[in-house]
Amino acid sequence: MKANLWQWLYEYAVGGTFFVVTLWLCFRLGGAExxxxxxxxxxxxxxxxLIGYFCGHGxxxxxxxx
Amino acid sequence: xxPSAGAGxxxxxxxxxxxxxxxxxxxxxxxxxxxxxxEFFLAGQRFSWWLIAISCISVVVGSYSFIKYxxxxxxxxxxxxxxxxxxxxxxxxxxxxxxxxxYFSRVTSIPEYFERRFNRPTRVAALVVMLxxxxxxxGVNFYTLGIAIQALLGKGILGIFGINFSSSAASHDFYxxxxxxxxxxxxxxxxxxxLYCTFGGQTAVxxxxxIQAALVFLGGLVILFLGVHYVGxxxxxxxxxxxxxxxxxxxxxxxxxFPFVGVFWQDLFSSSLATxxxxxxxxxxxxxxxxxxxxRKAIYVVILLMMPIAGIAVASAGWVGRAxxxxxxxxxxxEPDQIFxxxxxxxxxxxxxxxxxxxxxAAMMSKVNAMINxxxxxxxxxxxxxxxxxxxxxxxxxxxxRISSLAVSIIGVALVPIYVQKHSIYLxxxxxxxxxxxxxxxAVLLAILWKRYTPAAALATLVAGAVAxxxxxxxxxxxxxxxxIHGMEAGAGYDYMRAMYGMIVCLIIGVAVxxxxxxxxxxxxxxxxxxxxxxxxxxxxxxxxxDRETGETILVKMEADESAGDKxxxxxxxxxxxxxxxxxxxxxxxRHWWWGGLRxxxxxxxxxxxxSGTLLLxxxxxxxxxxxxxxxxxxxxxx
Numbered sequence: 001m002k003a004n005l006w007q008w009l010y011e012y013a014v015g016g017t018f019f020v021v022t023l024w025l026c027f028r029l030g031g032a033e034x035x036x037x038x039x040x041x042x043x044x045x046x047x048x049x050l051i052g053y054f055c056g057h058g059x060x061x062x063x064x065x066x
Numbered sequence: 067x068x069p070s071a072g073a074g075x076x077x078x079x080x081x082x083x084x085x086x087x088x089x090x091x092x093x094x095x096x097x098x099x100x101x102x103x104x105e106f107f108l109a110g111q112r113f114s115w116w117l118i119a120i121s122c123i124s125v126v127v128g129s130y131s132f133i134k135y136x137x138x139x140x141x142x143x144x145x146x147x148x149x150x151x152x153x154x155x156x157x158x159x160x161x162x163x164x165x166x167x168x169y170f171s172r173v174t175s176i177p178e179y180f181e182r183r184f185n186r187p188t189r190v191a192a193l194v195v196m197l198x199x200x201x202x203x204x205g206v207n208f209y210t211l212g213i214a215i216q217a218l219l220g221k222g223i224l225g226i227f228g229i230n231f232s233s234s235a236a237s238h239d240f241y242x243x244x245x246x247x248x249x250x251x252x253x254x255x256x257x258x259x260x261l262y263c264t265f266g267g268q269t270a271v272x273x274x275x276x277i278q279a280a281l282v283f284l285g286g287l288v289i290l291f292l293g294v295h296y297v298g299x300x301x302x303x304x305x306x307x308x309x310x311x312x313x314x315x316x317x318x319x320x321x322x323x324f325p326f327v328g329v330f331w332q333d334l335f336s337s338s339l340a341t342x343x344x345x346x347x348x349x350x351x352x353x354x355x356x357x358x359x360x361x362r363k364a365i366y367v368v369i370l371l372m373m374p375i376a377g378i379a380v381a382s383a384g385w386v387g388r389a390x391x392x393x394x395x396x397x398x399x400x401e402p403d404q405i406f407x408x409x410x411x412x413x414x415x416x417x418x419x420x421x422x423x424x425x426x427x428a429a430m431m432s433k434v435n436a437m438i439n440x441x442x443x444x445x446x447x448x449x450x451x452x453x454x455x456x457x458x459x460x461x462x463x464x465x466x467x468r469i470s471s472l473a474v475s476i477i478g479v480a481l482v483p484i485y486v487q488k489h490s491i492y493l494x495x496x497x498x499x500x501x502x503x504x505x506x507x508x509a510v511l512l513a514i515l516w517k518r519y520t521p522a523a524a525l526a527t528l529v530a531g532a533v534a535x536x537x538x539x540x541x542x543x544x545x546x547x548x549x550x551i552h553g554m555e556a557g558a559g560y561d562y563m564r565a566m567y568g569m570i571v572c573l574i575i576g577v578a579v580x581x582x583x584x585x586x587x588x589x590x591x592x593x594x595x596x597x598x599x600x601x602x603x604x605x606x607x608x609x610x611x612x613d614r615e616t617g618e619t620i621l622v623k624m625e626a627d628e629s630a631g632d633k634x635x636x637x638x639x640x641x642x643x644x645x646x647x648x649x650x651x652x653x654x655x656x657r658h659w660w661w662g663g664l665r666x667x668x669x670x671x672x673x674x675x676x677x678s679g680t681l682l683l684x685x686x687x688x689x690x691x692x693x694x695x696x697x698x699x700x701x702x703x704x705x
């Protein structure tokens with residue numbers, strides 16, 4: 001687990017920053033609207049996908065290190 | 067067994083020949099689906115998410131992926147999947163920004179977007195870069211496929227039929243000049259791919275991808291399951307991998323040839339962004355979707371499900387090879403770049419090897435077919451129509467599109483002997499790609515996210531950015547700071563950090579020039595930036611939007627009625643169930659989902675005056691959608 005910890009954190013810190021900034025910009029600039037049902041659903045899927053990948057990589061590291 | 071000896075049996079060759087003939091016949095069926103240039107290049111914007119998703123996987127897996135990632139899997143373990151599991155970071159900018167912009171603005175190519183967003187010089191700069199890159203890339207794929215199959219089967223396609231040019235001294239020279247068996251394989255695959263692209267256009271590309279992607283997955287996963295069985299089961303396979311090989315990431319800044327941080331920057335911020343933002347083949351696939359919503363569904367499935375599976379499929383031979391090495395089943399001094407060939411030859415029985423080879427060919431064909439269609443689109447839409455022969459009938463452009471597809475295939479094959487003879491040209495193409503990708507990516511990102519970004523700044527980003535990248539190729543020391551701050555040793559992994567250098571330098575150029583130059587008036591960039599997507603959507607529809615309420619998809623009987631004109635006539639209750647109004651965009655499709663939109667059309671809702679449960683369309687509309695009067699069809703509101 002320790003062998004991959006920095007990589008995991010770096011990936012989700014740098015990649016996650018790009019993800020959050022571009023998501024925020026799309027809503028902030030009006031390309032997507034917070035009160036639009038389809039856009040809200042898209043935002044939810046995007047965030048759940050990110051969490052899914054984050055947890056998936058974390059679990060993989062955990063089980064591979066046992 | 068030495069790999070160059072080849073392991074193909076007549077059964078393997080038979081499978082490959084059957085596959086090639088079958089895919090040519092299947093692709094050519096779609097000739098009648100391409101009767102206009104819109105149908106030829108964009109398949110009439112009618113496909114369902116699952117067809118687009120399957121087709122997309124072909125963009126990210128090429129023939130060389132099996133060789134490259136098996137090598138990485140053998141040397142570095144499961145971390146070879148790194149490049150297939152980090153694309154989700156790019157999803158917001160694609161699904162909420164780029165996808166709706168290109169879809170609603172109806173652009174047919176990236177250079178066309180550059181002209182509309184900026185000006186003609188920017189379009190020309192982007193066009194030149196993209197054409198050189200794409201034509202070279204087609205040649206690279208033909209070349210690498212030839213190498214891979216030659217290594218595995220041991221002889222060329224002509225050798226299968228007993229023809230051996232190398233039997234006499236004179237023909238030997240000719241044979242070697244043409245690249246030996248490499249060219250033989252390339253020629254056959256180019257012929258098949260070029261023909262079905264020429265006949266069927268984008269529809270053939272997407273439909274054949276269905277088979278090709280299935281074969282790619284099947285081929286890779288067959289190797290994994292047979293390999294695991296060969297080494298003694300899943301437990302033995304897992305134990306056969308060194309502990310460090312079981313982890314999802316490689317070392318942070320080591321090993322030199324596969325450092326995590328280098329792969330992360332190069333893959334995510336160069337290769338993956340290029341795939342989603344500037345790959346003409348990818349853009350055309352999403353333009354073929356029946357709606358932006360379907361395009362979004364497709365990208366979710368691609369990144370969350372299909373990319374990880376593809377990562378497993380292309381690297382499995384390497385993982386199996388590493389476990390085999392642990393148990394002494396293969397020598398410890400095996401060259402990593404031979405591992406795919408060696409493992410396949412050892413674990414695949416006659417027939418299965420043919421399947422694996424068919425998968426390799428499928429990966430290459432599906433990658434190249436999109437490039438061929440993309441190149442033809444660039445030529446017709448960005449050169450021929452605006453500059454060489456404007457204002458001609460659509461049929462004329464369709465004929466030109468078909469000729470262009472064939473010409474592109476021929477040029478691609480013609481590059482193979484050049485790559486064989488002058489490896490420096492092959493390397494030069496790779497360098498060209500490295501130099502031009504970051505400027506294009508940064509230009510697109512700034513173009514969509516920043517409406518102040520000016521035409522002069524875009525041109526400067528493309529030209530000065532490419533120059534800055536080229537300078538870094540000559541003086542890698544420029545990249546040193548980016549490598550050193552990540553703990554890399556002097557000289558090690560510099561190439562990997564070029565993407566980071568390029569992104570930052572191009573960003574600085576773009577932002578700096580913007581502050582000193584004049585932006586394009588806002589009224590001229592409606593629908594071309596994130597901040598104007600809603601207006602672009604209204605322009606696309608031609609009336610006020612009605613997309614906040616999602617209604618039902620209804621099943622109705624379709625009848626032909628000349629008086630319907632170009633509208634869809636329904637009963638008021640049916641419109642109400644869809645939460646649709648007169649003037650809304652509707653999508654009419656065959657009731658069976660497995661058509662995937664092949665039999666469908668978009669149409670505007672007219673004044674509701676039909677019987678309940680009935681849809682009236684003109685015979686011409688029914689013909690356009692490849693539907694039949696009397697069919698039960700599904701109707702849904704799109705916008």
